Amino acid sequence: MKTLPIQIRIDPALYTKDPESSELGKKIVSQSIQLIDELGFEGFTFKKLGAKIGSNESSIYRYFDSKHALLVYLLNWYWSWVSYRLAVATTNVPPSEEKLTNAIGILTAKIKKDQTISFVNEEMLQRIIITESSKAYHTKDVDKENEKGFYRTYKSVVQKVSDMVLELNPNYEFPHMLISTVIEGAHHQHYFSQHLPSLTDVEIGKNNIVRFYKDLVLSSIR
Amino acid sequence: MKTLPIQIRIDPALYTKDPESSELGKKIVSQSIQLIDELGFEGFTFKKLGAKIGSNESSIYRYFDSKHALLVYLLNWYWSWVSYRLAVATTNVPPSEEKLTNAIGILTAKIKKDQTISFVNEEMLQRIIITESSKAYHTKDVDKENEKGFYRTYKSVVQKVSDMVLELNPNYEFPHMLISTVIEGAHHQHYFSQHLPSLTDVEIGKNNIVRFYKDLVLSSIR
DNA sequence: TATTTATTGATAGTATTACTATTACTTTTG
DNA sequence: CAAAAGTAATAGTAATACTATCAATAAATA
Numbered sequence: 001m002k003t004l005p006i007q008i009r010i011d012p013a014l015y016t017k018d019p020e021s022s023e024l025g026k027k028i029v030s031q032s033i034q035l036i037d038e039l040g041f042e043g044f045t046f047k048k049l050g051a052k053i054g055s056n057e058s059s060i061y062r063y064f065d066s067k068h069a070l071l072v073y074l075l076n077w078y079w080s081w082v083s084y085r086l087a088v089a090t091t092n093v094p095p096s097e098e099k100l101t102n103a104i105g106i107l108t109a110k111i112k113k114d115q116t117i118s119f120v121n122e123e124m125l126q127r128i129i130i131t132e133s134s135k136a137y138h139t140k141d142v143d144k145e146n147e148k149g150f151y152r153t154y155k156s157v158v159q160k161v162s163d164m165v166l167e168l169n170p171n172y173e174f175p176h177m178l179i180s181t182v183i184e185g186a187h188h189q190h191y192f193s194q195h196l197p198s199l200t201d202v203e204i205g206k207n208n209i210v211r212f213y214k215d216l217v218l219s220s221i222r
Numbered sequence: 223m224k225t226l227p228i229q230i231r232i233d234p235a236l237y238t239k240d241p242e243s244s245e246l247g248k249k250i251v252s253q254s255i256q257l258i259d260e261l262g263f264e265g266f267t268f269k270k271l272g273a274k275i276g277s278n279e280s281s282i283y284r285y286f287d288s289k290h291a292l293l294v295y296l297l298n299w300y301w302s303w304v305s306y307r308l309a310v311a312t313t314n315v316p317p318s319e320e321k322l323t324n325a326i327g328i329l330t331a332k333i334k335k336d337q338t339i340s341f342v343n344e345e346m347l348q349r350i351i352i353t354e355s356s357k358a359y360h361t362k363d364v365d366k367e368n369e370k371g372f373y374r375t376y377k378s379v380v381q382k383v384s385d386m387v388l389e390l391n392p393n394y395e396f397p398h399m400l401i402s403t404v405i406e407g408a409h410h411q412h413y414f415s416q417h418l419p420s421l422t423d424v425e426i427g428k429n430n431i432v433r434f435y436k437d438l439v440l441s442s443i444r
Numbered sequence: 445t446a447t448t449t450a451t452t453g454a455t456a457g458t459a460t461t462a463c464t465a466t467t468a469c470t471t472t473t474g
Numbered sequence: 475c476a477a478a479a480g481t482a483a484t485a486g487t488a489a490t491a492c493t494a495t496c497a498a499t500a501a502a503t504a
Contacts (some may be wrong), residue, residue, distance in 0.1 A: 017451095024452075040362040045490065056453050057491090066491075086377075116263065135355050140262040155420050166226045173423060174434045177411055179423040184410045185403040195364045198377050199402040201395060212396045216403075219441045239480095247483075268462065278482050280464090288462075 008080045014073045017063045026119045027053045041132040079153035095167035101214045108213045125195035130187045169221045228370035230302045236295045238276045239285045248341045251273045259346045263354040317389035322438045330408035331407045352409045
């Protein structure tokens, strides 16, 4: 687990105590990812996490107010990381269809093993995001949480890629809908391919999800 | 509340006792829709529902094994109803872009008041589907439930509209991904327009969600 | 080195949830 | 009228999602 000098900055509003500030905090984050992946978000509890990391439920509550708060933290971590990868792939690249499809690739492709840049297993985290992330904002408290900036990172990713759409076609009417449709759609397609395959057209080794969304975006804005 | 002679058939695997077979059963369904709409699925309990309909928690359990089972029932009710509306709009209509865009309209438009064909308030039900339906299949038990046919109605709607896509372009590679992307996407856009508007391009009175998805589909398959 | 201070652990407790089980009452039907 | 079916009321259970308190220990500082 090598740590490259990459900054994944998380808004302090998203935790009670910064999990990056201690070994316990990092364990909480990394092991919660494993446990949510294993049990699903509903089956996951702080008590079980405490047992897994040899710590106490009450200690975990010092870092996160609730398991929902932890999920929102993970969501922001994921989108910060995507944002970083988008920046690497597109800054100072002149507007072109290639630039945009590279971005779409980042938004829609499955992560391969060993991209780990820190204590977070990104492959597993993406699996959680695919399966559980919509539960983070399908809550009675969305509006309050949105005001507190809980979804800022996600919204900024959508904004960035929407801007690339407008670079290519300044008259395109629906850039945000297009990109948020692609992002959420790709999550659904990855999930469906595992569990409800008749809702997809996935074939092994053909990378159809990425191909589909690249084609969708280009044909819509051309 | 006029009742037209329309059959919304629900697979008996989806309930313990048929809620359409008694007044209590119908109350359970119609009032649960109101209560889920009001409290959100997490805040909704059978105890609260019992209080609301002047009945007992234990009586509700005779109709549905769990609140999750009730949600799955509502999901199937909704998709049966959409299926019926699709059939009305498209059977014996020759293949054409208009036929397909009519179908897309049914999948993506917000329901207006007073389409009520039975004891179910479809406008409210659609709001629940938009907000809560993804929770029905983002569960550790998806695979088991899928085998039992819990998602059959949804899958059949996707299949029907995918077939319309293939009528227009038999060589299109991704009809199922396209249609499931449209359906889930439209739900997200309706939800985002209320709660995270920067992820959309909704303007009042311009029907942008429907226009966006019709355009998306046609430009993809042409 | 002594002493605050911060951090973690352990234990206990609470209200609520998502049920199950039992019994009794009431309504329908044959 | 009696049997059967349906419903209501009550009680109980294990687990969840916390909160509160206090002791133990490690780290920081005076």
